[in-house]
Amino acid sequence: MSDSMPCVLTIAGSDSGGGAGIQADIKSFQERDVFGTSVITAITAQNTCGVQGVYPVEAKAVQQQLQSVGEDFFISAVKTGMLFNTDTIALVANAISEYRWKNIVVDPVMVSTSGHILLEEEAIDTLKTKLFPLARIVTPNIPEAEHLTGLKIEKDIDILKAAERILSMGVKSVLIKGGHKKDEYVEDVYVDEKGVCIRFSSKRIDTKNTHGTGCTFSAVLTAELGKRNNIDEALMTSKRYIQSAIENVISLGHGHGPTNHGAYRKKGIKERIISVQETIDLFHNGDS
Ligand SMILES: Nc1ncnc2c1ncn2[C@@H]1O[C@H](COP(=O)(O)OP(=O)(O)O)[C@@H](O)[C@H]1O
Numbered sequence: 192m193s194d195s196m197p198c199v200l201t202i203a204g205s206d207s208g209g210g211a212g213i214q215a216d217i218k219s220f221q222e223r224d225v226f227g228t229s230v231i232t233a234i235t236a237q238n239t240c241g242v243q244g245v246y247p248v249e250a251k252a253v254q255q256q257l258q259s260v261g262e263d264f265f266i267s268a269v270k271t272g273m274l275f276n277t278d279t280i281a282l283v284a285n286a287i288s289e290y291r292w293k294n295i296v297v298d299p300v301m302v303s304t305s306g307h308i309l310l311e312e313e314a315i316d317t318l319k320t321k322l323f324p325l326a327r328i329v330t331p332n333i334p335e336a337e338h339l340t341g342l343k344i345e346k347d348i349d350i351l352k353a354a355e356r357i358l359s360m361g362v363k364s365v366l367i368k369g370g371h372k373k374d375e376y377v378e379d380v381y382v383d384e385k386g387v388c389i390r391f392s393s394k395r396i397d398t399k400n401t402h403g404t405g406c407t408f409s410a411v412l413t414a415e416l417g418k419r420n421n422i423d424e425a426l427m428t429s430k431r432y433i434q435s436a437i438e439n440v441i442s443l444g445h446g447h448g449p450t451n452h453g454a455y456r457k458k459g460i461k462e463r464i465i466s467v468q469e470t471i472d473l474f475h476n477g478d479s
């Protein structure tokens with residue numbers, strides 16, 4: 192191991208079932224060869240069948256964790272996941288400014304796959320106003336993009352409209368993930384402030400084992416940005432990683448099982464992705 196291993200940070204909730212949250216993030220960091228640090232915002236009692244309890248960590252403890260990490264490590268990228276309430280969001284935004292953290296990936300986690308609230312409704316505005324302007328990229332799924340924008344996403348054009356509205360909240364770029372649609376291909380659509388649009392498309396895997404896919408995707412993205420990769424390369428790696436992790440299922444639990452983190456690294460697994468289409472100057476050409 193090189194002594195200059197990039198060091199990244201996840202600020203998220205703990206999932207006792209190990210499939211999502213901090214646990215998914217640290218596994219992803221390890222797989223992508225970055226050193227993972229963490230700030231835990233909430234403890235969830237959770238398994239593949241659902242969330243049985245949510246226990247937010249008190250503000251003082253969140254603040255101290257941010258300080259412990261911020262004062263000791265050079266952090267090259269940060270991801271935020273489950274933040275749960277307004278106080279935590281404000282503390283995180285302050286720490287990002289104080290420690291001058293860059294490459295901020297905001298996964299606007301709101302509700303678990305099983306339907307449990309992971310972000311208080313009143314905190315959504317704070318997320319938009321305090322955290323989004325600091326973000327390198329925000330990665331909502333379709334229901335989250337709808338909730339953030341108030342738009343209904345049905346057709347392709349709706350995704351672009353939602354992306355444009357999220358960009359107007361001050362983020363540099365947005366990736367709207369397509370896992371919740373039903374099409375044959377799962378398309379994640381990236382749009383940035385310059386009007387560049389890239390679509391990452393892969394064959395939909397027919398499975399119920401998608402617990403933690405969003406956390407894993409954004410953690411891999413954070414690791415790749417922390418290694419100074421360009422955003423398009425970082426997104427491509429994240430899409431390939433998640434495709435392998437869903438495809439090579441490990442059967443655990445009785446509900447929505449977790450993904451297989453080792454799959455992408457293991458030899459013999461074909462990279463069966465991925466068509467990428469790029470449109471430059473999307474908005475400027477009037478296509479939106
Ligand atoms: N059934 C699936 N087959 C292939 N890829 C999927 C599938 N479901 C989700 N993904 C991928 O997993 C990532 C997370 O997507 P999504 O499920 O939309 O987010 P979230 O986990 O935040 O709800 C995205 O990159 C998406 O393309």
Ligand SMILES: Cc1ncc(COP(=O)(O)O)c(N)n1
Binds near residue numbers: 235
């Ligand atoms: C601590 C924590 N963070 C995030 C999620 C979202 O993951 P999913 O959408 O797969 O339930 C979760 N269930 N738990």
